[in-house]
Amino acid sequence: MTSVVFALVDCNNFYASCEKLFRPDLTHTPVVVLSNNDGCVVARSKEAKKLGVKMGVPVFQVRELLQKHGIVAFSSNYALYADMSQRVMSTLEALAPRVEVYSIDEAFLDLTGVGYSQNLTEFGLMVRRTVQQYTGISVCVGIAPSKTLAKLANHAAKTWHRTGGVVDLSSTVRQRKLLALLPVNEVWGIGAKLTKRLQQLGIDTALQLADTAPEFIRQHFSVVVERTVRELNGESCIALEEMAATKKQIVSSRAFGERITDKQQMREAISEYISRACKKLRQEQQQAKLLSVFLRTSPFSDKDAPYSASKSIELDTPSNDTRVFLAKAMQLLDAMWVNGYRYAKAGVMLADFYDPGVYQPGLFDEPIVQRETDQKLMQLMDTLNSKQGKTLWFASQGTKQEWSMKRELLSPAYTTDWQQLPLVK
DNA sequence: TCTGGGGTCCTAGGACCC
DNA sequence: TCTGGGGTCCTAGGACCC
Numbered sequence: 001m002t003s004v005v006f007a008l009v010d011c012n013n014f015y016a017s018c019e020k021l022f023r024p025d026l027t028h029t030p031v032v033v034l035s036n037n038d039g040c041v042v043a044r045s046k047e048a049k050k051l052g053v054k055m056g057v058p059v060f061q062v063r064e065l066l067q068k069h070g071i072v073a074f075s076s077n078y079a080l081y082a083d084m085s086q087r088v089m090s091t092l093e094a095l096a097p098r099v100e101v102y103s104i105d106e107a108f109l110d111l112t113g114v115g116y117s118q119n120l121t122e123f124g125l126m127v128r129r130t131v132q133q134y135t136g137i138s139v140c141v142g143i144a145p146s147k148t149l150a151k152l153a154n155h156a157a158k159t160w161h162r163t164g165g166v167v168d169l170s171s172t173v174r175q176r177k178l179l180a181l182l183p184v185n186e187v188w189g190i191g192a193k194l195t196k197r198l199q200q201l202g203i204d205t206a207l208q209l210a211d212t213a214p215e216f217i218r219q220h221f222s223v224v225v226e227r228t229v230r231e232l233n234g235e236s237c238i239a240l241e242e243m244a245a246t247k248k249q250i251v252s253s254r255a256f257g258e259r260i261t262d263k264q265q266m267r268e269a270i271s272e273y274i275s276r277a278c279k280k281l282r283q284e285q286q287q288a289k290l291l292s293v294f295l296r297t298s299p300f301s302d303k304d305a306p307y308s309a310s311k312s313i314e315l316d317t318p319s320n321d322t323r324v325f326l327a328k329a330m331q332l333l334d335a336m337w338v339n340g341y342r343y344a345k346a347g348v349m350l351a352d353f354y355d356p357g358v359y360q361p362g363l364f365d366e367p368i369v370q371r372e373t374d375q376k377l378m379q380l381m382d383t384l385n386s387k388q389g390k391t392l393w394f395a396s397q398g399t400k401q402e403w404s405m406k407r408e409l410l411s412p413a414y415t416t417d418w419q420q421l422p423l424v425k
Numbered sequence: 426t427c428t429g430g431g432g433t434c435c436t437a438g439g440a441c442c443c
Numbered sequence: 444t445c446t447g448g449g450g451t452c453c454t455a456g457g458a459c460c461c
Contacts, residue, residue, distance in 0.1 A: 298428080
């Protein structure tokens with residue numbers, strides 16, 4: 001059996017890099033990107049990292065720091081990031097035979113066999129140069145015989161500049177050298193909770209974890225952690241998956257820009273989320289049978305009384321018709337709504353998916369009637385809204401949407417909207 | 426005052442059956 | 444006193460990821 005080789009390509013400070021791309025005036029300026037509602041810092045340029053802005057901190061806690069150093073903040077601009085991501089990914093697809101898009105800013109490449117004809121580090125450098133040239137985005141490349149090791153190689157490439165942004169961990173000696181340097185929580189799949197439990201067993205570094213017997217780990221933790229141990233030893237247990245798996249659930253939820261206390265506003269918000277979720281469901285060419293709706297007050301406030309509720313309902317037959325889910329969602333809301341709370345967030349979830357036409361009704365169920373006109377109506381809505389911007393929506397979604405999220409620092413949709421193309425003067 | 430959103434997988438435990 | 448045992452299915456919750 002030939003041994004496999006993976007590369008992990010990860011964009012550097014992706015959201016911040018996207019924002020800088022169209023603002024050459026900010027090339028050397030510290031930049032941060034904020035989460036929805038401008039709530040937390042979710043990305044930082046290297047200058048901002050140097051100034052000590054931590055990942056995930058609430059903005060109000062670092063407002064002074066931002067001001068003091070002239071750090072420029074942006075609201076999340078997903079239209080821009082998704083488009084730039086596609087450009088990076090299609091560049092990678094032209095360079096490697098098999099690519100797994102792992103997240104908006106990361107991809108695994110299958111480099112099995114590449115090492116016979118060329119130096120793997122050279123190959124990594126070529127990937128870096130090409131992506132930089134084609135998209136303006138800088139990436140780091142980690143190469144190793146398992147995904148978990150490739151992740152760590154990438155981490156090393158990002159951390160140590162002398163590597164030139166590419167680390168090849170093919171040799172066992174180099175693997176062990178790196179593992180000895182890294183704390184166990186840097187390992188892919190080892191989060192805060194597992195780190196604590198591992199430390200109690202005296203396992204502090206990635207190397208110590210790698211050197212623990214898989215059977216012991218299986219006994220005290222789970223198969224997942226056992227797999228991680230094997231992967232750290234260069235045994236590939238997690239395969240490359242080119243095809244995006246079909247989704248098992250679709251969630252649409254948002255924290256509100258301002259707290260909701262009025263039921264009519266909540267109806268609008270839920271309607272909006274239903275409409276988004278159903279649109280996604282149709283894009284997946286799936287139908288769903290299960291709907292859940294939830295709402296809650298802020299978990300951070302100790303002043304407001306806490307309230308959180310969630311309810312589900314199962315349809316008789318799967319559907320992807322927005323109107324069907326809207327009606328059910330309003331019933332669920334009626335059953336959960338309590339006056340007097342300051343609601344901070346709500347959302348909907350679709351689950352239990354079927355391919356259209358596959359669902360087997362029970363013997364005594366009503367026969368399924370899928371009217372063609374219903375399908376056409378939904379299709380028309382989707383087409384119109386994607387071509388012309390949001391032109392067609394349900395009255396229950398409301399027109400003003402006063403509860404909608406805050407995005408006060410949003411950059412233009414430079415690459416996806418004709419009206420907002422950058423101009424060269 | 427102000428704290429994101431969207432996913433997956435695994436496991437333990439309860440319900441139920443024979 | 445001492446009240447079986449094993450299998451399957453489902454769900455809730457926990458853990459992780461970016």
